[in-house]
Amino acid sequence: MKHASADAIQGTGERIDCEFRVRRRDGTYAHVRARSFIVREADGTPLRVIGSLSDISERHEIEQMSATLAHAARLASVGELAATITHEINQPMSAILSNVDAAEMLIEGDGARGRAARHPQRHPQRRSPCRRGNSPYPRPLAQATCADRIVRDR
Numbered sequence: 001m002k003h004a005s006a007d008a009i010q011g012t013g014e015r016i017d018c019e020f021r022v023r024r025r026d027g028t029y030a031h032v033r034a035r036s037f038i039v040r041e042a043d044g045t046p047l048r049v050i051g052s053l054s055d056i057s058e059r060h061e062i063e064q065m066s067a068t069l070a071h072a073a074r075l076a077s078v079g080e081l082a083a084t085i086t087h088e089i090n091q092p093m094s095a096i097l098s099n100v101d102a103a104e105m106l107i108e109g110d111g112a113r114g115r116a117a118r119h120p121q122r123h124p125q126r127r128s129p130c131r132r133g134n135s136p137y138p139r140p141l142a143q144a145t146c147a148d149r150i151v152r153d154r
Contacts (some may be wrong), residue, residue: 015036
């Protein structure tokens with residue numbers, strides 16, 4: 001404030017507009033805005049200064065809270081993005097793992113399902129295309145059997 005006032009008084013400037021902090025008697029700080037106008041004589045020498053001080057502490061606090069809120073919103077967006085990416089990766093992975101488990105049960109099983117998976121040529125009902133509803137097995141097992149047949153046919 002001192003420099004702004006001295007520069008305006010010594011120079012040809014007419015207005016001063018600046019913000020600064022003022023320490024109150026209780027030890028807290030107030031943010032204030034000083035606005036003033038310099039009245040000059042005809043030869044340019046300063047005659048008087050007309051001005052005002054405005055307490056802008058509340059505005060300053062609101063700006064700080066707004067910045068903090070914007071930062072929290074950015075962090076929340078990053079968290080949501082991370083959760084979405086995790087979900088998009090976990091969904092196919094869990095389906096793959098489920099099908100692998102089903103294929104292992106088919107191949108290592110002792111029952112008719114295991115024999116059908118190991119020897120599909122002996123079980124003509126297992127040579128039908130893998131379409132939803134055409135399999136006597138639950139869906140993951142039917143998909144695993146279809147995948148096994150496709151790999152063997154290539």
